[in-house]
Amino acid sequence: MKCPFCDCPETKVIDSRESDDLDSVRRRRECENTNCAKRFTTYEHFELSINIIKKDGSSEPFDREKILKGVRMSCHKLPVSLESLNELVNDIERELLDEGLTEVPTSKIGDMIMKRLKALNKVAFIRFASVYQEFESVDEFKNEILKLETRKKKVG
C-alpha cells in the first residue's frame, strides 16, 4: 500500500479491524519513509487483485470460491463447519493483503491453506497435503478428490 503523501511504497499496518459491515477492513497505516512518517486510514475490501502464478508460468486471478471449494473437498464428511472454512479463506486473504503482493505462486497459496488446515482438522490437512502436493493447482486437486469420491462410491 503506497503512502498517499509521499508515494513511498513501504507502509506498515499499525492497527487493523473489521468494519461494521464486515466486508472491509479498516487499517491505520504509517509511512515507513522517516522523512514523511504520516499516518493514514484505509478501508480495504476483500477483493484481491492478486494473480496466482501457476507452475507453467500462466496466471489467473485469485478466486476465493475456488480455494473454498478445494478446502471443502478436503473436509468432506468431517466435522468442520463451513463458517470455519470461510474464516480460513478470509485469513489467507488478509495475509495476502498485508503482504501487499500482486502476484503469488500457487505453491504459496497451497502452503497457506495447509498451515491453516493443520490447525483446524488433522484429517483434512493430511487429505489436502497428500493430494495437493502432487498437483500444481487447487483445480487439479479438486478434480482428483472428486475422482477418489467417485471411485469409493463404485466400490461401496
Ligand SMILES: [Zn+2]
Ligand atoms: Zn509517506
